[in-house]
Amino acid sequence: MAKPVSIEVWNPNGKYRVVSTKPMPGTRWINLLIEQDCRVEICTQKKTILSVEDIIALIGDKCDGVIGQLTEDWGETLFSALSRAGGKAFSNMAVGYNNVDVDAANKYGVAVGNTPGVLTETTAELAASLSLTAARRIVEADEFMRAGLYDGWLPNLFVGNLLKGQTVGVIGAGRIGSAYARMMVEGFKMNLIYYDLYQATRLEKHVQLVYCINLLAPHFADTCMFHVPAYGQFLKANGEQPVTWKRASSMEEVLREADVISLHPILDKTTYHLVNKDSLAIMKKEAVLINCSRGPVIDEVALVEHLKQNPMFRVGLDVFEDEPYMKPGLADLKNAVVVPHIASASKWTREGMATLAALNVLGKIKGYPVWSNPNQVEPFLNENAPPPAASPSIVNSKALGPSWCKQSNSYGRKNPGSVLRACNAEEC
Ligand SMILES: NC(=O)c1ccc[n+]([C@@H]2O[C@H](COP(=O)([O-])OP(=O)(O)OC[C@H]3O[C@@H](n4cnc5c(N)ncnc54)[C@H](O)[C@@H]3O)[C@@H](O)[C@H]2O)c1
Numbered sequence: 114m115a116k117p118v119s120i121e122v123w124n125p126n127g128k129y130r131v132v133s134t135k136p137m138p139g140t141r142w143i144n145l146l147i148e149q150d151c152r153v154e155i156c157t158q159k160k161t162i163l164s165v166e167d168i169i170a171l172i173g174d175k176c177d178g179v180i181g182q183l184t185e186d187w188g189e190t191l192f193s194a195l196s197r198a199g200g201k202a203f204s205n206m207a208v209g210y211n212n213v214d215v216d217a218a219n220k221y222g223v224a225v226g227n228t229p230g231v232l233t234e235t236t237a238e239l240a241a242s243l244s245l246t247a248a249r250r251i252v253e254a255d256e257f258m259r260a261g262l263y264d265g266w267l268p269n270l271f272v273g274n275l276l277k278g279q280t281v282g283v284i285g286a287g288r289i290g291s292a293y294a295r296m297m298v299e300g301f302k303m304n305l306i307y308y309d310l311y312q313a314t315r316l317e318k319h320v321q322l323v324y325c326i327n328l329l330a331p332h333f334a335d336t337c338m339f340h341v342p343a344y345g346q347f348l349k350a351n352g353e354q355p356v357t358w359k360r361a362s363s364m365e366e367v368l369r370e371a372d373v374i375s376l377h378p379i380l381d382k383t384t385y386h387l388v389n390k391d392s393l394a395i396m397k398k399e400a401v402l403i404n405c406s407r408g409p410v411i412d413e414v415a416l417v418e419h420l421k422q423n424p425m426f427r428v429g430l431d432v433f434e435d436e437p438y439m440k441p442g443l444a445d446l447k448n449a450v451v452v453p454h455i456a457s458a459s460k461w462t463r464e465g466m467a468t469l470a471a472l473n474v475l476g477k478i479k480g481y482p483v484w485s486n487p488n489q490v491e492p493f494l495n496e497n498a499p500p501p502a503a504s505p506s507i508v509n510s511k512a513l514g515p516s517w518c519k520q521s522n523s524y525g526r527k528n529p530g531s532v533l534r535a536c537n538a539e540e541c
Pocket residue numbers: 208209210229230232236284285286287288289290308309310311377378379380383384405406407431432454455456457
């Protein structure tokens with residue numbers, strides 16, 4: 114029998130019982146649930162990672178939906194417990210859902226939500242920050258200053274790598290990988306090489322063709338009057354070296370050619386230990402490797418060894434193979450910058466993630482359809498308008514059947530006449 118867990122209750126008389134396994138930032142997510150007759154129970158247990166037993170105790174005998182975290186193991190045991198309690202909805206407060214066994218959720222007819230889009234730029238910004246921090250040895254230099262070791266400017270003090278004109282390699286050019294690529298190309302004038310299973314059409318268009326500076330409003334994009342030619346041509350016209358880009362035919366091509374490599378794929382069987390002893394061996398000796406995806410994408414034991422053997426090779430890590438732990442030796446290495454999985458940690462983003470997760474669960478409870486484009490979730494994040502009557506992002510909607518596949522683009526319950534144009538993924 115699991116121990117009882119401490120909880121905070123909002124709207125005790127609400128008809129639907131929704132449990133959040135953690136306190137989440139902001140109050141909008143709570144208010145949106147309460148407005149729709151939910152009793153909201155938030156686990157306040159002082160324990161960072163809840164066990165399966167803790168969560169079973171939280172689910173109890175009657176539970177309509179759960180908002181959970183990426184540290185939790187959502188498999189057969191939890192989905193069967195949720196189903197027994199009458200629950201039909203679960204949402205991770207994260208875009209990645211490698212902690213969720215979606216087949217088990219399908220078996221029990223439970224919808225699985227995630228929170229794409231709202232964290233894209235925030236996560237890419239951290240990857241860019243780590244790239245600079247590692248390339249310019251900022252943490253080492255900061256520690257040196259604080260230790261009182263600085264006794265004057267020296268030509269050889271903390272010499273690092275210049276990014277301008279070098280090549281940035283992106284592995285996994287989805288939402289976050291593409292945002293990061295644009296930051297590095299536009300911000301630091303780096304050349305781009307990327308590898309993904311699919312062509313990153315939007316990224317390619319952005320880098321290669323047109324910078325459509327729309328001075329009026331986004332919906333005038335089609336008739337935009339003000340085009341700046343390709344960024345490369347723009348730089349050339351200003352007497353600068355134009356940037357180049359290419360899609361690599363293999364990951365190895367990226368590893369060989371790039372000076373800074375950032376990993377942004379999902380974690381699944383195909384990406385587990387994607388970076389290992391062999392792949393590290395083909396990278397440049399002074400390369401910078403960044404990981405803001407999931408820890409197991411890198412074989413961390415091999416990485417520690419590689420960092421020891423190659424002191425000019427640097428890494429910036431937000432995620433770890435055995436999170437929250439680091440593999441032995443990593444913490445002692447000066448050529449590693451390590452931060453505790455904070456890539457999406459901006460106030461706006463984390464509040465938005467909480468809102469999307471709550472609306473995923475609420476949407477299933479209320480029988481709403483799934484939003485038409487999980488890459489465009491802004492209507493759900495507008496604090497001045499009611500959110501659309503839809504679940505923002507359900508990853509197993511197809512598996513759950515036709516009623517879930519029905520897509521929504523209705524904008525707001527209170528103003529159903531106002532409709533968002535259905536998105537064409539190519540144009541976003
Ligand atoms: N560190 C953090 O705090 C943080 C924050 C957000 C997301 N993430 C991680 O980043 C991941 C990506 O998020 P996203 O929103 O960009 O997702 P996305 O689905 O838009 O992009 C993932 C990309 O990886 C590609 N991919 C899949 N398998 C691949 C393979 N074997 N080789 C190369 N590319 C492959 C996909 O084709 C896709 O383009 C999430 O799944 C999550 O694990 C981490």
